Amino acid sequence: MKVKTLWVIVGLAIVLSALVVNPMGIGRVAGQVEQSMVTLQNDSTVYTWPNPQTKILGALPAGMSVPVTGRSADSAWWRISYPKGPGGNGWISAANTQPNQAAANAPLVNVYFVTATPEPCTYNASYVTDVTIPDGMRIGPAQSFTKVWQIRNTGTCPWEPGTVLVFNEGNHMSGPDTVALPALSPGDTTDVAVQLFSPTPPGTYKGIWMFKRPQGDFFGDRISVTINVPRPAPTRTPVPPPTPLPPPPPPVQPLQPLQPAPPPVIWPPPVITINFWSDQSAVGHDQCTVLHWSVNNVRAVYLDYRDKDKSYGVAGNDSRQVCPSSDGKRYRLRVIKQDNSEDTRDLTVDVSDAGKVSIDFSVDSDHVEPGACIYAHWTTENADRVRFFNGDEWKTVNRSDRRQVCPTHSTEYKLKVHDIYGGDHERSREVTVSGP
Numbered sequence: 001m002k003v004k005t006l007w008v009i010v011g012l013a014i015v016l017s018a019l020v021v022n023p024m025g026i027g028r029v030a031g032q033v034e035q036s037m038v039t040l041q042n043d044s045t046v047y048t049w050p051n052p053q054t055k056i057l058g059a060l061p062a063g064m065s066v067p068v069t070g071r072s073a074d075s076a077w078w079r080i081s082y083p084k085g086p087g088g089n090g091w092i093s094a095a096n097t098q099p100n101q102a103a104a105n106a107p108l109v110n111v112y113f114v115t116a117t118p119e120p121c122t123y124n125a126s127y128v129t130d131v132t133i134p135d136g137m138r139i140g141p142a143q144s145f146t147k148v149w150q151i152r153n154t155g156t157c158p159w160e161p162g163t164v165l166v167f168n169e170g171n172h173m174s175g176p177d178t179v180a181l182p183a184l185s186p187g188d189t190t191d192v193a194v195q196l197f198s199p200t201p202p203g204t205y206k207g208i209w210m211f212k213r214p215q216g217d218f219f220g221d222r223i224s225v226t227i228n229v230p231r232p233a234p235t236r237t238p239v240p241p242p243t244p245l246p247p248p249p250p251p252v253q254p255l256q257p258l259q260p261a262p263p264p265v266i267w268p269p270p271v272i273t274i275n276f277w278s279d280q281s282a283v284g285h286d287q288c289t290v291l292h293w294s295v296n297n298v299r300a301v302y303l304d305y306r307d308k309d310k311s312y313g314v315a316g317n318d319s320r321q322v323c324p325s326s327d328g329k330r331y332r333l334r335v336i337k338q339d340n341s342e343d344t345r346d347l348t349v350d351v352s353d354a355g356k357v358s359i360d361f362s363v364d365s366d367h368v369e370p371g372a373c374i375y376a377h378w379t380t381e382n383a384d385r386v387r388f389f390n391g392d393e394w395k396t397v398n399r400s401d402r403r404q405v406c407p408t409h410s411t412e413y414k415l416k417v418h419d420i421y422g423g424d425h426e427r428s429r430e431v432t433v434s435g436p
Contacts, residue, residue, distance in 0.1 A: 034102040036068040038078055041098060046090040049111055050077035057082060057090045066092075068099070070109035079109055124155030125211045125220025131191055135226040139198045141321075147225045148193045153184040155219070162214030165192055168222065168396055171205040172384050172418075173197055181211070194225075200288050200321065202231040238315055240299040240336075270297040276333040276345035284382075285356045288323040289349060291331060299336045306330040324349045357382045361415045361429035363405075370436035373406040376413050378429075389414035407435040 042062050048055040050072045060066065069089055070079035078097065082090030131148035139145055153159060165179040174197040184190050199205055205227055211220040275294040283289050295301050295316040303320065304311045307328025314320070322331065333345045358381040364374040379400045380386055388397045391411040397403070405413065410432060417427045 034100065036103040036106045037065050037100045038068055038080075038092075038094075038103055039063070039065045039098040039100075040092075041096040044092045044097070046080070046082055046085070046092055048085060048090065049113070050079075050091045051111075051113060052093075057084050060092070068103050068106045071103075071106045073108055073110060078103070078106070121157035122155045123157050123159075123213060123217070123219040124153070125159075126152050126154040127221045127223050128152050128189060133225060133227065135224070136204075137227055138230055139227045141198060141200045141202070141229050141232075143198045144195065145198065145227075146193055146195055148191050149223050150189055151192055151223070152189045153186050156186055158186060159184040160214060164212050165194070165209050165223075166212045166218075167385070168208045168210045169385065169387075170207040170224070171199065173199065173205060173207055173225070173227075175207070178212075179209075196225065198227055198229050200229075202229045204228050232321075235312075235314060235318060235320070238300075238313075270338070272297045272335075272337060272343075274298075274333070274335055274343060274345055276347055278347055278349050280349065282350040282352050283324060284352050286323070286325055288321050290319050290321050291347065292319040293317070293333050293345075295333070295335055297338070299338055299340070301336070302334040304332040304334060306332055322349065324351045357417055357427050359383075359415065359417055359427055359429050361431060363413065363431055363433055366432070367434045368407055368436065370408075371406075373404050374433065375402045375404055376431070377402045378415050380417050384418040386418075387416045389416075405433070407433050409435040411435060 040060055040062050044060045044062075045052075046057040046060060048057055066080045068078050069081055071077065071094075072079075072091075076094050077091050078094055078099075079089050079091055081088060084090070128150040131150050133139075133145060133147045159181060161183050163181045163183070165181055167175060167177055175194050179192060179194055181192065182190055194209070196207070206224055208222050208224045210218050210222050212218050273294065273296045276291070277293075278289055278291050280289040291303070293301070293303075293314075293316075298316065301314050301316050302311050303314045305322075305328050307330050311334075329349050329351060331347050331349070333347075335343045335345075337343065360379040361377070363376045368374055376388070378386070378388070383399050386397050386399050387394045388403060389395075389412075390403065390405060391407065391413060394416075395403075405411070412430055412432045415429045417429075
């Protein structure tokens, strides 16, 4: 009887132990609410929020059962108790988990993610110093030279491929329209070189250049080059040597008739050379060229501008710049020999019309309705620089291009074109569009 009672007590203890260890399984007390749980089918990563891009808090092994405190609206994530997470919670993917029946009643938790928009970087460029050709440097006419600036990227954006230095205004000095720039990181410096040619006429010349992105936006400092082309030294007319006096006659002998003194005999006679030529046989409109001559063993030399009826005494071996479109096309070199006889050489420099500037400027219509837009078109030839006035401001544009305009009232649009040969030769065209 005592043995049987002992086995009953042991059996009751085993049943009570099972209820304490596994309150959710067999032996759950009637009326007890089942806890929301999920069992991991694979190893699972615990994230701060229901997004694999958020911070990782830790990992849980396969086979482990964990309590659920919520679920995402799309049921793709479970929120579980996790002491290291925000508010003592963490998130695991619902994939490869086995929820119990109570997990379906876990509360919905809405998590909103805000994406920060990065601040845009800025483009900038600053002039540092002149590496070559400081401003005001004297350079002879029609001379090739290389201008080099040192530039720093003072923006927060690196210069992208396709960034260029663009001629903006002033004298082009026969340089390129654009110069490619390297992809420069913020804070770095680089040297930018441009091959230029000094104009022929004397004077001060200045060209301004700007930085331009591949998208067409200008940025940074405007940089410039300024040179002085000096005037040529004045040509002095040589003074011909005096004619030597004949030797005195011999003394008069009595009873003998007077005899004239014989003229001096120079033997062998000097060889006279006369050469007269031009750098070019033809030039463009408003272009100049240089005449050269070499004359020896003569008394005097004169350069005649036949179309202008002008004459200048010149040295025997010299040169002079002429501009046929303004001072005539025909030139003559007159040589006075030692015996006062005259010899001449003629030369003609033709003027070609190939260098003249031509401009075609028009609009789609000379009247627009309210809210309507049209295009202004232009085509130029032999133009050095073209600027377009859009009714508000002047813009440097391509030699042949178009721009859309939307006038709200009668507006005058203008086009200014600089001669390809430089200087102050400027042509302009205007057209008026009547608005609504």
